[in-house]
Amino acid sequence: MVTTLEKRFTLPATWPLPADAEAAGRLREHYESLGRTEARFARGAGGALLRSLGGNSPFLAELAAREVATVRLVAQAGPGVAVERAMAALAAVPPTAPRARVAAALRQAKRIVALATAIADIGGIWQLDRVTAALTDLAEAALRLSVAHLLRAGHDSGELRLPNPDDPARGSGFTVLGMGKLGARELNYSSDVDLILLQDPESGIYHGDSAGAFFTRIARGLVGLMETRDADGYVFRTDLRLRPDPAATPPCIALPAAIAYYESMGQNWERAAMLKARPVAGDIALGAEFLDAIRPFVWRRHLDFAAVADIHAMKRRIDEHKGTALGAHTHAATRILGHNVKLGRGGIREIEFLAQTLQLVWGGRDPTLRTPRTLEALRLLARGGHLSRRAAGELASAYRFLRRVEHRLQMVADRQTHVLPDSPDQMERFAVFMGYASADAFATVLLRHLMRVQARYGEVFEDVPEEDQNGAPPALDFRGVGDLPEATVVALRGMGYDNPAAVIAAVRSWQAGRARALRSLRARELMNTVLPRLLVALSRQAQPDAAFARFDAFLGRLPAGVQLLSLFQRNPSLMDRVAAVLGASPSLADHLARTPSALEGLLSPEAQPDCDRLLRSRLADARTLEDAITIIRTTVREEEFSISVATMEGRMDIDAAGLARTALADAALAMLLPRALDDFAERYGRVPGGTMAVVLLGKAGSREMMAGSDLDLMLIYDHPERRHESVGPRRLPASQWFIRAVHAYIAAVTAPDAEGPMFAVDMRLRPSGNKGPVAVSLSGFERYHAEDAWTWERMALTRARVVAGPPRLRRRIEAAIRKALASAGDPKQIRADAAAMRARLLRDLPPSGPWDVKLRPGGQIEVEFVAQTLQLVHAAALAELPSTTTREALARLAKAGFLPEADAALLTRADRLWRTVQGLLRITYGRAPAEKLSDAAAAALLRAAQAAGADAVDLPGLHATLDAVARDVRATFIRHVGEIEI
Template identity: 40%
Template sequence: MQDTYSKLMIADALRRARAEAPFLALLLDREPALAARLDSGALPGLAEAVIDDPAMPVMRRLRLERRRLALLVAIGDLAGAYDLTTVTGALSDFADRALDAAITAAIAERTPEACAVGFAAIALGKQGSHELNYSSDIDPILIFDPDTLPLRPREAPDEAAVRIARRVVEILQARDGDGYVLRVDLRLRPSPEVTAIALPVDAAISYYESLALPWERAAFIRARAAAGDLALGTRFLDTIRPFIWRRALDFGAIGEIRGISRRIRDHHAQGQMFGPGFDLKRGRGGIREIEFFAQIHQLIHGGRDMSVRAPATRDALATLAEAGWIARDEAQAMTTAYTLFRTIEHRAQMVEDRQTHHLPTGAALDGLARLHGLDDGAALLALLRPHVAATARSYDALDPEDGDSLSHDAAHLEQQLAEAGFADHDAAARRIEQWRGGSYPALRSPAAREALEAVLPGLVEALGAAPDPQGALVRLDVMLARLPSAINFFRLLEARPALARLLGAILSYTPTLAEALGRRPELFDGLIDATALDPVGPVETLMAEMADAGNDFQAHLDHVRRIVGEKRFALGTQIVAGVSDPLDVSAGYARVAEAAIGVLAEATVAEFTARHGRVPGSELVILALGRMGGGALTHASDLDLIYLFTGDYMAESDGEKSLGAVLYYNRLAQRVSGALSVPTASGPLYEIDTRLRPSGTQGPLVVSLDGFARYQHEDAWTWEHMALTRARPVFGSASARAATQGVIDSVLRGDRPARDVVADAIAMRAEMAAHKPPKGPLDAKLSPGGLVDLEFAVHVVQLTHRTGFAPHLGAAIVELEALGLVPAGLAAAHDFLTRLLVTLRLVAPDAQVPAPATRALIARALGVADWGGVVASFAATRQEVSDFWAMVAGSRGVE
């Protein structure tokens, strides 16, 4: 009776296979001997899939064995003769044999006389737990021992290992008319994007002991030495066992494990809802949730309770229940569900030999149901539905959503991001998932990801409320990618929520500051001090802060660059935060630059004199011109400098390597320029422009003060005298500065060649307009009626009337207004244009009309009600300046 029953079951299995599974029908055609025995009602043993023919090439033998095994396993499964354990065990055993045969063959092909040692495959995933799918790939980690791996003459071990690994993959994956053996996925190895496909065993051990991620702990629950040098593989696993099973479980580790459980639903938005197309593996309430339910409990308790370390999922559920860590009825329900899900998954894979985990849709779902012995797709869904629902409930209870946290459910997370203000919420969700997955070095540690989770809700809220949420998120991503560690950054944001909003504004409004932050994320640390948003102190205080007591010149350069970077960043942030007038910020930029000039020039002089001595009765003087001379820089300003020296140009230095004064100071000035401009590990400092020196680029870098005076008194052109109106000594002793200022004053008050100042100015302005047109409609500097026109007009008035020579343009205009030499209200025009220039250098450096939210920031910085007021004021101011320039240009300017 039993034989008759078995024959009927086999006959029914064959009928369903031929009718509903094209792949199985093909195998029955390709294996006529096996098909004949099956048709007779016999079920050959699985051992009959093995081909004992040493002469047959290994690739062909393994393909044929796989084909025969696939047929026998499938029919035995469909007939009810093989349970899930038998099916997955047979498939896993074959994968082990095939992988071992491939390794042996790959080594023998290269070194025929050598034993297959020094190379091992560590099976992970379902192969590792003897639960391999019907049509699964395998996920091994390939390791080798450089000391025992067989090598060809003069061959490096790592090169040999990679060649062996490539051949192993080729043997298993290559397809021909007989099909293939196994698909191989090597991406579970450490850092697959940068590491070789075969790893030295000691390097692999080092990685897992120090750098591995939480999901890798979960993966190694099911790891085992499966093929090749099993002693090598076992030694590796024994060594890293403490990494997997930790006896002490702190709150950070629990946070890691919760993160693993949450991410399961984040990767695959489709196939989550139950019904046709449901993903049996990744769907809500599916196979993966049962596996993770078991693994999470194993990670929590397995460090102290060795009984729960079972690799296979159903075994793990049983041991956890036996130990009392989970409820017995819950373990039984999940075991039943897992068995059913895996069985139906196998049915889906039998149809076309595809590694699919989805239920099909439409007529294909009915076909899958019939293959399983049901009437139609509705019956199959009815069979699965209660188990899916029960699994989802148990998994949800494991880690309920915290209402105050950012969701780990993909659909809910996207909804939260959309509500926060992210238009492309799908892209934002993917980026956040990358962070949660430890994709960057700064996010790999448990503490970093715990800190990330703590700050994410406030950060998303702040970025979502920013004017450009998506752009802010992308720029933050760039920051995180460059950070060596993110813990302090996140803790800072957590402790100071207002800083998260400020960060969102910086990343949205100011490409200049955002780029600086991307290069040097540590700049943000300076904002933790409440005084960071206060005006910077006087030059003397800044110089004291930049001073360095050490003797390492390079370290001193780095020190100054760090402080200057922090100060400039904080000054720009003051405008974004709306706490400072851009005019005050502009003056702050200049004080910071002057302090840097003083400190670095002093340090450079000290280093230079140690070798070359000093020129007796002489010293270096640095003269600032342009916006630096006027004490009103923007974030992007370069420094216009002239280098001078006092004393006799025929003198020589008194050092070990004596130099003549001219050569001495030219070399010294070059080094000062380098100290101020050459980037170091702490970033760049300033661009230095020395073209305003006597004779421009044709003249020497440094001239004596006497030579400078003679040139200015006798040979300088109008444009050079215009530049001199904003000159200011910023380095040198008090007496040297006074002497230099005396030369400037005498020249400006009339001790200079007679020129047609107006005609020269008109010609220069026309040439500038031809070669440097406005960058955009908001160019406050180069547009007609902008700051350049205002500067030209004021300098003409200063030179022709020989008065009002304050280096700061605004202060000079106030003096000239008081004398009645310029129209009333011109100082207000200067202030408006300067505020606009300083602000736009941060938020719209291209001088184009920015996004609406940024327009509001500009209006606030300028003290205007709205953007319409900005546009109107800009037009009116430009007209006022143009009228003034036209008036000056029409006057007589010959002195």
């Protein structure tokens, strides 16, 4: 019976013309001979379809002649209905059915799906992704039924004891991984299915003499069901050669052996293969556990540009073996004769290799790139900034076109071929099947795609910068021992090195492999390649010898050098940036020496990342709280390094850097809170209805964090009054539960590694300071600020931001902060208290030197005090929460008429200048500014100060500018706050 859905479907109006009119006629005549209905179909709506199938593909002509009902159903209801019914019929076959019935059902489903999918593809009814999905669904269904049947047969014979005989695969300890295009859900029309078969020897289901022999029989049975040809055809050719060491291992591998192989011997091409791996049949949960176990092998945490060379070497071997170059003829159609659209230059494999390699390079840092599908990978790589959108678009368009070509080639005779016809006549026929008027027209389009793919592939794999000297004198020669080569000494002195002997000695030790990072021949070859440019980059620093010594120390701490030197080889500009860091910032140089992976942050896309999305994606790999702490701490340090370098290089001003650092801290604290509380609750249960929130104050609260800024934290909790204790393994009074939970959270935030904690935390701004409990109840917070708070505590509260916790609690805390500020007291007393506090700080914490712009008279503290004092004085009139950021608070006060525009402009300029100077000194020297700055640090500081509005061309001029600004700030402080009596 034809349904309403079926009535609505109509075949396309156009089909590829028949290349073989005689064969097309034979198929039409066959339909006309079958009966009135088929004859009417052949003369009417289905005529063009039959001519196209019969005149272009002997295989499809044979299928259409045999599966008349399928052709009719496709014409009536569309290919989707035909495929759905075939899949439903296959799913209805029970695992206990006789093997002959299972085999027949598999082959019937294959015929129907192959025919319906071909019609959908040729007629343009389906796009590529639906075509490949239908073929993949068939393969998965066939594998699931085959595996279930074989396992149940083993159970029935007594060799296995399945935990779920009615659902044989579940918990069976036997899993099938789909690899390649099956794993990626991108199967070809006439594709092999690449499989890895694994069995868990600890599952306890096997009860015979030799589990290995039994599972070998299972593997052979599976291959037989899938690829044995009989009168009904075959299902899929099956390839098991992607398993570990296929020449020496059985077809089904024991799970521990497979894991041990990948952890100890796995190669880059196997990482690329595993990128597409997916459990498709058998014990799906077991397959997922295996892939989880080898995830560190596939997705390495650090950038892996060495993989680029390995995978390109594999592609070169393919080229040499297959002869994949395009013809040299000028005639388009002749050039493509016999070209392999998969393995040839510009072909499918180059697109796949390009996408997979960039995924391997960047996917360890960015889990959002971990997709097995080629088109999706290209899109994600472009979104992440690792591939230009134009390149991704060209590659995606070429991929779709080449897959269409591949499918047409395979439809002709159901052969797994990727090679275009090698004769002009056959090429003309194939062009017609592709829907083109001539071979030349087809070749023109094909060549355009091939050339674009070649160019994009070359950008990633082949266009490695030339090994030029890039300004280095040609006389550099470090060979020999003992005597110094005079020409090299002269050349190094000319480049700016004052101690050529030290440079020569270090380079000779590198070339001799004395550094652990340079013990391999490959590492030393790479070093020789990048050495000239590296020496030039270091020589351009203000103190070349110091920069070189820092690089030598950095190199000496590396466990291996191939990764780093591959980075330098493929990204020569990175050497210039590293040299600038080594030359200007001892603190960043020390960080590089301790954490060489920090370099990778300099290669990430320049746009500031979405910290929430970045951490959330990376935390997908976390299994425990310790995992989460490690991931968050590593990410915080990577991003902090990138922000500091961008600030030092002048690519990011102090405002943008403060926002970036604070967004990172906000995300880290928010991600850690639920995980730390969940971990704590496993031991101490929970207080029913209890919630906790994190409040940031100080520079973190004002979104003005600098390098090394502490986190001023306050944690506020609330719980229903009727709940006095926790419920769980160990009962605790509610207040004690929250105090211990805060300690657990702070321990997570400050958990140290060899480089120290993620953040330094200061909790002295909580109610009662160090004398008060670390966890403050919301009611206690409200009571304290209503009865006991000091003015300076309310001044600190003007920079309070609630950054983590349940939304309802966050809103209640914000309301409590607003109320506390509105009831700060008499404006005259507020001003007097603020002036007295400033005087006390000047007595107790005098400035440490001429560069201490925070504590100096008229410095950063006085700017902030003006903003905080006036916000308290006018809190009731301002009504809403204060602007926590100083520059925004000053602008708001000016707009409301509480601060003259000129004073607001002066204080805003001073605020930016003080933070710029302090921020650069933090980056270059740490917290203790030096009396005399190095030339490199001075240059960076002058550049940043000029960008912040300082009119100075040298350090004396900058000192004069700072003094003048400080005098103006002090005068403004006195006008709006009061005299400072020391």
